[in-house]
Amino acid sequence: MLDFLINKSFVARRVRPWLRDKLPISLRRRKNLRKFGSINELYFWRLDRGIDTVAPIQNYFSGLFPGLETATEGKLWVFDHDGAQITTLEFKLPHQGTHLVRMSELVNRDHSYGTFMWQVRVPEAVARHSLIPSGMVYFADRGYVCYEKNKCQVAFIHGVDRYAVFQGRDMGASSLFYRKSTPAKSWVPEFPVQPGMQMELDVLILNRTDRKCECSMVLHRNGGEKVYELTTNISPRGCSMLTVDRSVLRLLDKDIGYLKVDGLPTTWGRPALMRHFDSGAISVMHC
Amino acid sequence: MSLLQGTIDYGILHLASAPIAIMAKEGLRTFAGVTGDDPSNTRNAGMSFVVLLSVFAESKLLGRIIVGTVGPCEHYFIDIDREVAEQGWQDIASFCVAHRVPSQYINEDRFVNIPVMHSHKDFTMYRTVVQYGVDSGALGSVTYETPPNFNMAGANPSFLSFSNKIYIHPDSDSYLVFLNYSVSPDYTKTSNASLMLYTLGGVCVSQLSITVPALDCACVRISDILPDGSENFFSFVAVSSGSALLPISIIVNRRLGGVSVEHSHPPQEYLFADWPVVKRIKTEAVNTISGR
Numbered sequence: 001m002l003d004f005l006i007n008k009s010f011v012a013r014r015v016r017p018w019l020r021d022k023l024p025i026s027l028r029r030r031k032n033l034r035k036f037g038s039i040n041e042l043y044f045w046r047l048d049r050g051i052d053t054v055a056p057i058q059n060y061f062s063g064l065f066p067g068l069e070t071a072t073e074g075k076l077w078v079f080d081h082d083g084a085q086i087t088t089l090e091f092k093l094p095h096q097g098t099h100l101v102r103m104s105e106l107v108n109r110d111h112s113y114g115t116f117m118w119q120v121r122v123p124e125a126v127a128r129h130s131l132i133p134s135g136m137v138y139f140a141d142r143g144y145v146c147y148e149k150n151k152c153q154v155a156f157i158h159g160v161d162r163y164a165v166f167q168g169r170d171m172g173a174s175s176l177f178y179r180k181s182t183p184a185k186s187w188v189p190e191f192p193v194q195p196g197m198q199m200e201l202d203v204l205i206l207n208r209t210d211r212k213c214e215c216s217m218v219l220h221r222n223g224g225e226k227v228y229e230l231t232t233n234i235s236p237r238g239c240s241m242l243t244v245d246r247s248v249l250r251l252l253d254k255d256i257g258y259l260k261v262d263g264l265p266t267t268w269g270r271p272a273l274m275r276h277f278d279s280g281a282i283s284v285m286h287c
Numbered sequence: 288m289s290l291l292q293g294t295i296d297y298g299i300l301h302l303a304s305a306p307i308a309i310m311a312k313e314g315l316r317t318f319a320g321v322t323g324d325d326p327s328n329t330r331n332a333g334m335s336f337v338v339l340l341s342v343f344a345e346s347k348l349l350g351r352i353i354v355g356t357v358g359p360c361e362h363y364f365i366d367i368d369r370e371v372a373e374q375g376w377q378d379i380a381s382f383c384v385a386h387r388v389p390s391q392y393i394n395e396d397r398f399v400n401i402p403v404m405h406s407h408k409d410f411t412m413y414r415t416v417v418q419y420g421v422d423s424g425a426l427g428s429v430t431y432e433t434p435p436n437f438n439m440a441g442a443n444p445s446f447l448s449f450s451n452k453i454y455i456h457p458d459s460d461s462y463l464v465f466l467n468y469s470v471s472p473d474y475t476k477t478s479n480a481s482l483m484l485y486t487l488g489g490v491c492v493s494q495l496s497i498t499v500p501a502l503d504c505a506c507v508r509i510s511d512i513l514p515d516g517s518e519n520f521f522s523f524v525a526v527s528s529g530s531a532l533l534p535i536s537i538i539v540n541r542r543l544g545g546v547s548v549e550h551s552h553p554p555q556e557y558l559f560a561d562w563p564v565v566k567r568i569k570t571e572a573v574n575t576i577s578g579r
Contacts, residue, residue: 063449
């Protein structure tokens, strides 16, 4: 309601940020962000092509509060590519510690890719810190995930968006960060698709909403010509992996190209790119 | 390629830019991927840019190379080693910044004296693809931009970073690279940073002081400072008072030629809170770790 009044009313556009800043924090925040707690990301995992997915889950509270005892615990949820839950795991997390999760130890090889998330409980000493409840602080875990090829070569990537909101120190119920439907977004990754620089690449897209979405990935030649297009439907909490293989890359001939992804369901839910090389190596990057 | 001449407008220079460590000394080739497109596909339609490469050695600007132009629906990689070699700087260059300047502000080899119609806000998320590779091997890349107001004159910045992107393996070299750059002219502040490495169990196994000169970077090869052990994965915490740094993790598998490149987030990215609260949490953490 307040957003509506500020954004749609007679208030001049340039005054809106100032006006918003003058409001008490509780009025600026939506309902599920008015206490304190944590906000987590949804990540992509895969177990195909000799790749294992490793999540080194870091106790990030120790970095933010090095003077407090931040030993805590966590929980991890694994979903298949359609968003159906496969398994969960609970773990302890020491101060300045990291809990290492190998997806190959949790998921059988019937599943080759999917999504997962984890929640690190706000440590008791942090929850008691004077700034946290009064400042309505929500901790956003900007976790990093590692894809390990042939048990020796790694590629790290960080999460790009937000998924679940947990209140206080709760480890059970959560709500979605994106509770309302937002218009589908497009993204044009800066990444130049340059012939000879990779053998294949996978475009990874996640759905962080509770609605199905339809996304498309288009490979363009520099100048704008459309060379190849794929469309996919992604279930809530699910993901899609769109492969641009050798034969598709050959369509560029000697030209450089670029990708465009349409239909992204959340504001910052940009795709990630995983590249495969002739040597067997991989790399990954967020867009 | 020619060099930019005359007076430089620092505001225009940093509308869309990214500082980059040149990793030739570690046996890596360095590239920068640029485009004229807005990644969000909503702003600046049809705009084209002049691509500049500011190259530094020992905190001194060697020159600003005019690499070319990049327009809408155009993406390409700049071979930074080749650009640097063409100027004869390959043995000394250690650091560079890739800039995209809207074409109307540059005529041939110098800035045009016209009113500036743009600010950085018009180009948020205009990031550069920073890519490293081993000769005849694979490539790894990451996208980032110069953080807004990075080490701006008059500010009192500090640096706190914590992440887990360290991987120890006989076939691999794991590096942490810290970039010390500023959007202000005449920046000279050397950063004295502390780096701590932790095991999975949270035990600090290594502590190191790092000096990062202004307009340069410092590269730490992690296996040089770790005691022998059986773990593959480690985490780190790094702090510095008085200047901000941009931390990059690079892991090179020499057998497969694989490269992993990723940046780390500043603490404010972990905190959904008002700025005064964020600032206080960060300041208290930096002071605690620095023993102040």
